[in-house]
Amino acid sequence: MFLVFIYYILMALGWGFARQGKIPPLIGLWSANALFAAAGILLLKRLGRLRSGIAAVWHWVRDLKARRTVRRRPLEPFPAALPKSKPSGQLLRILDLYTLREWLSYLGLMVVAFTGIYMIFDFFQLIGDVVRNHIGLGVILHYYVYLTPQVVFLMFPLSILVATLVDFGLLAKTNQVTAVKSAGISLYRLALPVLAASLAASAAMFVLENRYLPDTNQRQDSLRNRIKNRPAQTTLLPDRQWIYGQSNRVFNYRYFEAGQNTFSDLSVFEIDPSTFHLTRRIFARHAFWDPRVENWVLEQGWERQLAGDRVSEYKPFNAMVFNELSEPPGYFLPKAASMWFG
Template sequence: MPIIYKYLTREIFKYFAIILTMVVGIYVAVDFFEKVDNFMEAGLSLSKTFSYLILKIPFIVAQIIPLGILLAVLIVFGLMAKNNELVALKSSGISIYYFLTPVILLGIIFSAFLFFLSEVIVPVSMEHANRIWLKEVRKESAVISKEKDIWIKGNRIITHIKHYDSANKAVFGITINYFDIDFRLIRRIDAKKGVFIQNRWYLYDVAQQNLNKKDNNYKISFHKKLIEKLDFMPDDLMRVIKKSEDMSFKELIAYIRKIEAEGYDATSYRVDLYAKTAFPFVCIIMCMIGTGIAVREKIKEGLPVIIACGIGIAFLYWISYSFCISLGYGEMLTPIIAAWAANLIFLCFGVLILLNAE
């Protein structure tokens, strides 16, 4: 490996590690002071608090990697430009595209690492972190979720939900069982669908059974629509369902097949599936953009400016990515286009910057 390649690789890794450590440290500190009171009220030790925070670190790292690699590339080339090292290298006949090779290779390595982290480490760590937060801190043991089936235990009420659509705040295949003080079933509601509208649950295609205490028989009635007061809100369901980011690629595919086989809409999960493959590639794109910006002559005296520029670019990418994903959820874009649109836009931007960098 040429000396310049070794130098670039070492320096980029060094500044990436510094940036990552700083950002993760700040996030963990803020999260600690925000949640430490909850852990103390639950009677948990500091070691349990730190265990929870450590389990969240892989998820934080996965979100920070693209920004970290972009800023590291900008800082390294910015310092080289400030010290006239780039001018000296260009004067000796070295093209800026020569610098691109090690940077792109690093981008590929970081992309592979990000995919591995998101696929293998994050689902396991977040599952344990959520279990600590929900079961031990929030004491929400009455709500149980296993992939898709949700069981909710209330005050002499047990509710079962087959599927929850978070995008539309809708539940499917809902069964509500009401019991008396002797735990005898006195009322049962079966509904094909329920939608949360204006702080009320509207149930559709309802079959209702009520116990007649005189003859101990159940009276059955049917309703097209029924307004029912339930002891849970959409936010309660969101906290317990297993989110796409908490599933591995294999788990998400199996989940999509299962809910589609049962006739439910899996559009949002398909968007998330394609996003799992699209998001890691942003590391390569950020390396291209960072190199193209940093090797320009204009940034020689403005290192703080290009760092601010890098943060701005990362922010714009995140807005574009989130917007396209939202369009995919709303079925305005196909899942694969929604997941890859932001990458394609910023890839074109990176290529244009590199073409005009000389």
């Protein structure tokens, strides 16, 4: 668990530095994986010649006795060395299948365990909203169906790490690694099927993230907003967002800078809920959140009051605060997990 904690601390730090622009995104996202891969290769290289304290003393005593015995014996010609034999292809195939089967069994167990823990924790977070908002069982089941791919995607690297540690740890504990080495097979060759399977899993995760997760994340975000009684928002066009506000307002904007809490090309539409007719529209070229008044300051815009098909009132402004637009910046934060690469 300590290694898992260190891994996620490094991954969180890299993600945070990448978002702040202090390091390139590629380094931020892959630094933890690169460090653990380098550490794994180094430890695998040292495993072949690593001995415990008692074993080291025993081997030293045995070597000392052997040297004394050789000194007492008369010199004799050394026997011819036995020819080196390479393991057969059938033996390697059997070994690969055995190693891969054991590793996959541990991997499946870890994925189910970690995903289940995440789901249980998430359910207890939502149970209050479910009761408060009278959410039906069907909505909850659909939410977890669409949430499962994202959770599996998040838990898969951790599951691979733990499954690899457990698999090779048990192989070493039961002296199977020693038996494999005695057959002339190196540790690198023993780890080859697991490495190949991990690379295949990485490719599958890349396809999953770019092809399937955006759609499932949109659906589970919509259902989660419904469970929490939050407004739904669209992410089909990242440069043109629509989001339902409080009361009967709909916000539309070209761009929202979360770090600065500013809008570009902000439009606010007010709708009559009884007729669904547009009654008012506010437009601002720029808008920013002022914490002193806890409201949005709209700049370079105009306000139109509508009566049926005609404009009853038109007021341009350079800067204005509308008290009714009290939605905080966190209300408009985008969900990056619902977007995909073009």
